[in-house]
Amino acid sequence: xxxxxxxxxxxxxxxxxxxxxxxxxxxxxxxxxxxxxxxxxxxxxxxxxxxxxxxxxxxxxxxxxxxxxxxxxxxxxxxxxxxxxxxxxxxxxxxxxxxxxxxxxxxxxxxxxxxxxxxxxxxxxxxxxxxxxxxxxxxxxxxxxxxxxxxxxxxxxxxxxxxxxxxxxxxxxxxxxxxxxxxxxxxxxxxxxxxxxxxxxxxxxxxxxxxxxxxxxxxxxxxxxxxxxxxxxxxxxxxxxxxxxxxxxxxx
Amino acid sequence: xxxxxxxxxxxxxxxxxxxxxxxxxxxxxxxxxxxxxxxxxxxxxxxxxxxxxxxxxxxxxxxxxxxxxxxxxxxxxxxxxxxxxxxxxxxxxxxxxxxxxxxxxxxxxxxxxxxxxxxxxxxxxxxxxxxxxxxxxxxxxxxxxxxxxxxxxxxxxxxxxxxxxxxxxxxxxxxxxxxxxxxxxxxxxxxxxxxxxxxxxxxxxxxxxxxxxxxxxxxxxxxxxxxxxxxxxxxxxxxxxxxxxxxxxxxxxxxxxxxxxxxxxxxxxxxxxxxxxxxxxxxxxxxxxxxxxxxxxxxxxxxxxxxxxxxxxxxxxxxxxxxxxxxxxxxxxxxxxxxxxxxxxxxxxxxxxxxxxxxxxxxxxxxxxxxxxxxxxxxxxxxxxxxxxxxxxxxxxxxxxxxxxxxxxxxxxxxxxxxxxxxxxxxxxxxxxxxxxxxxxxxxxxxxxxxxxxxxxxxxxxxxxxxxxxxxxxxxxxxxxxxxxxxxxxxxxxxxxxxxxxxxxxxxxxxxxxxxxxxxxxxxxxxxxxxxxxxxxxxxxxxxxxxxxxxxxxxxxxxxxxxxxxxxxxxxxxxxxxxxxxxxxxxxxxxxxxxxxxxxxxxxxxxxxxxxxxxxxxxxxxxxxxxxxxxxxxxxxxxxxxxxxxxxxxxxxxxxxxxxxxxxxxxxxxxxxxxxxxxxxxxxxxxxxxxxxxxxxxxxxxxxxxxxxxxxxxxxxxxxxxxxxxxxxxxxxxxxxxxxxxxx
Numbered sequence: 001x002x003x004x005x006x007x008x009x010x011x012x013x014x015x016x017x018x019x020x021x022x023x024x025x026x027x028x029x030x031x032x033x034x035x036x037x038x039x040x041x042x043x044x045x046x047x048x049x050x051x052x053x054x055x056x057x058x059x060x061x062x063x064x065x066x067x068x069x070x071x072x073x074x075x076x077x078x079x080x081x082x083x084x085x086x087x088x089x090x091x092x093x094x095x096x097x098x099x100x101x102x103x104x105x106x107x108x109x110x111x112x113x114x115x116x117x118x119x120x121x122x123x124x125x126x127x128x129x130x131x132x133x134x135x136x137x138x139x140x141x142x143x144x145x146x147x148x149x150x151x152x153x154x155x156x157x158x159x160x161x162x163x164x165x166x167x168x169x170x171x172x173x174x175x176x177x178x179x180x181x182x183x184x185x186x187x188x189x190x191x192x193x194x195x196x197x198x199x200x201x202x203x204x205x206x207x208x209x210x211x212x213x214x215x216x217x218x219x220x221x222x223x224x225x226x227x228x229x230x231x232x233x234x235x236x237x238x239x240x241x242x243x244x245x246x247x248x249x250x251x252x
Numbered sequence: 253x254x255x256x257x258x259x260x261x262x263x264x265x266x267x268x269x270x271x272x273x274x275x276x277x278x279x280x281x282x283x284x285x286x287x288x289x290x291x292x293x294x295x296x297x298x299x300x301x302x303x304x305x306x307x308x309x310x311x312x313x314x315x316x317x318x319x320x321x322x323x324x325x326x327x328x329x330x331x332x333x334x335x336x337x338x339x340x341x342x343x344x345x346x347x348x349x350x351x352x353x354x355x356x357x358x359x360x361x362x363x364x365x366x367x368x369x370x371x372x373x374x375x376x377x378x379x380x381x382x383x384x385x386x387x388x389x390x391x392x393x394x395x396x397x398x399x400x401x402x403x404x405x406x407x408x409x410x411x412x413x414x415x416x417x418x419x420x421x422x423x424x425x426x427x428x429x430x431x432x433x434x435x436x437x438x439x440x441x442x443x444x445x446x447x448x449x450x451x452x453x454x455x456x457x458x459x460x461x462x463x464x465x466x467x468x469x470x471x472x473x474x475x476x477x478x479x480x481x482x483x484x485x486x487x488x489x490x491x492x493x494x495x496x497x498x499x500x501x502x503x504x505x506x507x508x509x510x511x512x513x514x515x516x517x518x519x520x521x522x523x524x525x526x527x528x529x530x531x532x533x534x535x536x537x538x539x540x541x542x543x544x545x546x547x548x549x550x551x552x553x554x555x556x557x558x559x560x561x562x563x564x565x566x567x568x569x570x571x572x573x574x575x576x577x578x579x580x581x582x583x584x585x586x587x588x589x590x591x592x593x594x595x596x597x598x599x600x601x602x603x604x605x606x607x608x609x610x611x612x613x614x615x616x617x618x619x620x621x622x623x624x625x626x627x628x629x630x631x632x633x634x635x636x637x638x639x640x641x642x643x644x645x646x647x648x649x650x651x652x653x654x655x656x657x658x659x660x661x662x663x664x665x666x667x668x669x670x671x672x673x674x675x676x677x678x679x680x681x682x683x684x685x686x687x688x689x690x691x692x693x694x695x696x697x698x699x700x701x702x703x704x705x706x707x708x709x710x711x712x713x714x715x716x717x718x719x720x721x722x723x724x725x726x727x728x729x730x731x732x733x734x735x736x737x738x739x740x741x742x743x744x745x746x747x748x749x750x751x752x753x754x755x756x757x758x759x760x761x762x763x764x765x766x767x768x769x770x771x772x773x774x775x776x777x778x779x780x781x782x783x784x785x786x787x788x789x790x791x792x793x794x795x796x797x798x799x800x801x802x803x804x805x806x807x808x809x810x811x812x813x814x815x816x817x818x819x820x821x822x823x824x825x826x827x828x829x830x831x832x833x834x835x836x837x838x839x840x841x842x843x844x845x846x847x848x849x850x851x852x853x854x855x856x857x858x859x860x861x862x863x864x865x866x867x868x869x870x871x872x873x874x875x876x877x878x879x880x881x882x883x884x885x886x887x888x889x890x891x892x893x894x895x896x897x898x899x900x901x902x903x904x905x906x907x908x909x910x911x912x913x914x915x916x917x918x919x920x921x922x923x924x925x926x927x928x929x930x931x932x933x934x935x936x937x938x939x940x941x942x943x944x945x946x947x948x949x950x951x952x953x954x955x956x957x958x959x960x961x962x963x964x965x966x967x968x969x970x971x972x973x974x975x976x977x978x979x980x981x982x983x984x985x986x987x988x989x990x991x992x993x994x995x996x
Binding site: 052054074075076077078080082084086087088089090091092093097100101102104105106107133149 | 255256261264265268271272275276516517518520521522523524525526527528532
């Protein structure tokens, strides 16, 4: 469903070229959860932005459901849902207003949007506070609103950018349940995270990204076989040269 | 794009932004509370200023009185001497002590006492006068320029013997500057002097012969209406305050709806949606402008209340005070200003990553906008035509002039038109900046992309490109066309200058701009032959014969319609009002220019240059987003507006004829897919109009019959027929054209 081919992006930072993503290729199919793993600065967010068409790759391309991603194409963005670490809510809007607003942004028909809202309200348990302003919600409630927001246009592909950063155990658990739900619905899920332990729990396949290069790709058992290590963290450290190992601690 | 502009979706997007802004207490604070607090305070401060200035002039300055001859000068000196004697005798006028606090601007004959309030101890102190002599005209000028405070035009002194006492009855006629504090203070001083002498003589007569004073002294003063230093500058303060308050209203929502999206963490989700950035920004823009206009309304209302009920309005604007009519004229200006400034605010805030950063960008802008505000406070700075294109300053100057009732049409039109163009261009820039930073993770790409040459070729310029080009073009065009008038070139040179200007601004610069932005030039400017691909030669020729024949037919009828449309505007008195003599002189000047020069520079050159721009660049830019019909309409509207603004006079009468011509050529351009038939039509049209104006009224009478003004009905009928034929020929000969998909 998603295939990235030879994606490359270079930034000029203070006159010095910096390769953020280097000839990255991977493929994720429907119903699969793919973990794009790497320390901070590995190129995960840049990759996601190229998938969304917010950044134009220097070379290579992304194809989603047969459509090529580029900055002009709006059709491809309708296929994508995005839930990210820092997602916020509009404090002065009610939950209903905010979700209907996003339905409009995705050009979802009003009738359909109302039905989806009803469905999501029961699925994510929003009914009690759906007409409250977002500023009055608790952290957990806000998180559920954000998850519902990502599903208002029912995208076949869901991009999760560090969804658990800054969340407690309960919050993280909600995310895992959400990923399970997406999987059941046959969505393509691309999870970008540096929390290797969490990725181990939910992902079907992994791509280990370091300094813009895909170091290794495969299922957990394939990785174990190839590296002889039991856990992702150990594998990562084994892959990457010792001087950079400190970047790998989960809380980095 | 269209799914965001239809089904009320754009309106729902606007609603969200409005809800966000209006539910926020901070917005409401600036909207409601500020006007309530600021204006009464401001009015108190201004009142102090008026009074302060008044007491100051009274205490320590010498007023200049202008007279026409030595006799009057001596009479005034005599009067002043008598006043001095009266005071030295310790006489205190019984009346003047009780007369305090007459409102300024009231009937001057009554305001004998003090102008301001308080300060009674100085009541009878002698006002110092200096007398200058000159002739009538230069005195009138000196009075207007503020070099003298009063002009005593006539003074008679009658000696009246009442038994033992001799009294002098003075009759003074004076002129002063109405609403000018210094001049009015001088008048009051003179009045006090005559009153004092009058009271003293009355007292003497009552004491010594126990009779009433038979003849009272008269001081008749005529005010000349001139804008005065202080009230003029206060009239400048009010628009400045209104505009500053409008800005204040817009600042918070502008930051909140742009940088605020980043701060709340909703920006990423927002730009990940397929909604076009322009739609997102447009909805934010609507919200910001709405809040700004609401703030403007609240402020305007508060100003009106303060001025009407605080007495300050009368002090500043004369008897009628600050009228509702002035209010209604200022309001649209504030709306236009709000539209412009909101776009600027959004552009700046779109670039900011956080609230703090946005504030850091805005503070210098707010301070900078005070600069033009201070300029408007200088009463000597006139709102000239060229200032009409200076952003911000133009609206401020215009509102100042409206408040003092002195606005003039050309700079007003330039101010409004240019501000709207600037607002559009700024909005385009804002839409490109909005979210760009979030997408490119802090690289400088967003700015450089906006200015640098794009890497990819584009088929047509988009509307944003047009808005930016117009914002660059209009001031240059305006200055250049005024320059033509200023150079006072006569005859053929003026015609050549005009043609060169047209080529530069409407042909070369758009071509250069299109090249720089990598726009497909042949496609955009419709340089193709307007024929099908691989068409056989005879078919091509058939098409071209059709195009030429169609265009010739059209031009045969169009000039009549243009001419009648011109007369229609003239009958509404909208055309420039010229005296017969001036008209005659213009005609003589026109006839002095050889006809081939008129044809070359007035028909061929404008046809080529304007067609490249209006039917090439502009029409294609509209076509990139709109239907053919709408594109033709909008491009013709611009075509008309540019013709109205040409030169240093406003030619409103050209508006309708130009729009009609624009629509006709727009149709030809889209129908044939080529620029060239339009150029031919434009040349023929201009040539015919100029050709007709070469004839004298006697010549015209031969053809037109008695009514030399209007075209005869039979001619019009023939013209209408020619137009129908032209359209039909063009329609048939342009069928099955495959090179351009563009069609109506």
